[in-house]
Amino acid sequence: MTSPQPTPDHDTLTPRQAGERAAAVLDEIRTAVVGKAEPLALVMLGILAGGHVLIEDLPGLGKTLLARSFATTLGLDFRRIQFTPDLLPSDVTGAPFYDQRTADMVFRPGPVFTHLLLADEINRTPPKTQAALLEAMAEAQVSIDGSTRPLPEPFVVVATANPVEYEGTYTLPEAQLDRFLLRVRMGYLTAAQETGMLRARLDRAAPEAVLRTLSGPGEVLAMRAAVESVEVDDDLLEYVVALVGATREHPHIQVGASPRGGLALVQLARARAVLDLRDYVTPEDVKSVAVPALAHRVTLKPELWVRQIDGDDVIREIVQSVPAPQTLPRTPVAS
């Protein structure tokens, strides 16, 4: 699947340059992952915005393929953990071992020490092991035996979860869900897309497509720096705050989004602007990422389970009801 190519170092990129390179990466990944334009774009937004991505959907929809494709194309070091009920925290973070030759305790890094970690079926492991990822995801570091070890940069967790099975699964706690910048749902392909996928498999005569490596860790960091240079109008910040505030007052929601949800919304909107080759955020950017950024951060009232209303529906309703910024700016901006 991998055909490594040397990638030049990129110190600084403008938002437009970063957007163009991200678009090239997405185009390459689309050759392997067929018909998933929006989920692919959302995962790219999560990586650009410096967050972690939770992919939640049924088995067999290409979640693992998607994560591996990103790792390959972005030129990132890739590890995978298949979460199982007997997995221990040290299996994730690593643990000190006694070296008989030197008579010292030597730390053996776990799979978390990588650029892109695929946490496959994260809801199949007990909360204790899930929590082992918390510090890594929030602080990009791991503390073991009193010593803190930084993780490589960039560090991205792409976790997958199966939302349907309840037997032998452990629902992710809210604190851990909040650490994912966004949640992506893959969804089924249309009939035409599914036919295209089958045809592509027959044409390449191999189980998986071979992807080119178009980037590297340095360029990913440069793209993230470009996202930081995207400007956000004050009216849009107030709009984001209004959206997050509406989740706390909505009658269907028991626990609303945290302030971290507002930060996630702003960062994802900036990344969306970069992907559209802009250096400014628009209301469309905020609206387009509101559901992926906020839906997994709210806790609905229990009775809504019977009515089959989920977080996505409620956030969509909030987006359609919260006033967007007015046409005229409150303070005129000079050219």
Next chain:
Amino acid sequence: MGRERTAAGGRRNGTVGAARVALAVLVVGGVALGALLLRPGTGLFGKGRGPLGGSPLLVAGLALLSLLGGLALREKYLSHVDPGQERDPVEQRLVDTVSRVLMAAPVAVPLLALALHRFGAIGVGHGHVQAPKLQDPSLRRNQVRKPHPVDHTRHHESALHFGLLRILLGIGIALLVLAVVIAGVHLWRHLTRPPAPAEPATYGTLDDEQERLAQAVDSGRRALSDAEDARMAVIACYVAMQESLAESGVARHASDSPQDLLERAVRDGLPAQAAAAELTALFREARYSTHPMNSAHRDRAAAALAEIADGLDARASGAGTVAGVA
């Protein structure tokens, strides 16, 4: 234009107010008529002494009138309510409820009137019951307990008083019937008036909308040429287009982004869609960015405006051709 709109709005409010008054009078009249038909002091199925309760022909006639009037009212109501119109949930429930009530009432009311009226007892009643006597119940009880000797003078005064009361009651009923008829005529006129503003776009209204949109385009052009600040010129132009869209029925919702508004306008048949999209993109840049904007942006906005104007002209000429053929 604003004055015309105000005047039209005033007329519309006036007719709506008159219709409400007419409807209220009809309701009050109906209740009063029901009170006259009912028989106080007796059970539901007992024969009462109401002024209009004695005539089976009148009851049957009123039942028939109620049936026909109810059916006519329902037909008019349904012709006024557009089933394809978007309403909020409360309005939709109200419309559904009124439709169901208007479907059931024309049948239920006459049936109830006929079923509850005791036709068999009428003849018997007429044979035995005297004309209604409006007496004090306590006085009637006293009469039962201890009959007084006949006093011709008092009997004469009582008969005179009773006759005067009947005349006054008759005049009251006549006035009430007159008021109900007038109210009914008003209501009928209101319901049969063609709803001119709610009609789908005819060539006349289309021309009017195009004129307004063209004015907005002109004002945007003026803003482009007048404003020294290219950013503010682009924003002013977009505001003018947004106002024109609102006047043509595509108002911006509070939660709309510029793209949302553009998509709804395109669905509504906005001409020069590419130019409108270009102008929207320029507006977004002018509104939410801080990087410098220059005359190139202004020129692009001007070109987009010109294209919109051309699209309007083409649509207007096309509409005119079709109108001429028609």
